[in-house]
Amino acid sequence: EAGVAQSPRYKIIEKRQSVAFWCNPISGHATLYWYQQILGQGPKLLIQFQNNGVVDDSQLPKDRFSAERLKGVDSTLKIQPAKLEDSAVYLCASSFTQGFRETQYFGPGTRLLVL
């Protein structure tokens, strides 16, 4: 079974530029998550989708971050404009559904460096 795919794996941009990340979840997984992991910290949930609807985006900085999951499969996360503090690893995860026993499977992540 193929895992969660993410691209690109690395990205270096200058502040105020825009960047987009792509995620393809495990086939059949209805729930998709985007996390931000800053060095030395645990992942922080940015947004959670159930199919193509948003379940939780309370920690998404909506003035600069946006995300979509068209057709309930792939998802993109965009930052516009980027700030220095956005330097982090952006992890995408998916689960079959969103029950309390559901396991989230993580992709390899995208390492973003904002200069």
Next chain:
Amino acid sequence: QKEVEQNSGPLSVPEGAIASLNCTYSDRGSQSFFWYRQYSGKSPELIMFIYSNGDKEDGRFTAQLNKASQYVSLLIRDSQPSDSATYLCAGLNDYKLSFGAGTTVTVRA
């Protein structure tokens, strides 16, 4: 106050010893708890989850949950150098997973 807090590391144990990792949580509505292992530069991978009070064993790993004390722990028996990683504790409430900052474990050969 952070929702999930883990004992500060790093934790260094000799090969073959028991590594003990602790985690406390503030949200009493948390329904289940997950332990993830994260190697340097890699993404988190699930070790085990627990949602009932008591112990749950899986191979060399034992998770313990005490909801009254709002405490979760992970024991790694017969620690191996390959267990050297950061261990993340996470609590699930209302379908949202909240992670601790992680405890870094180093197993000395």
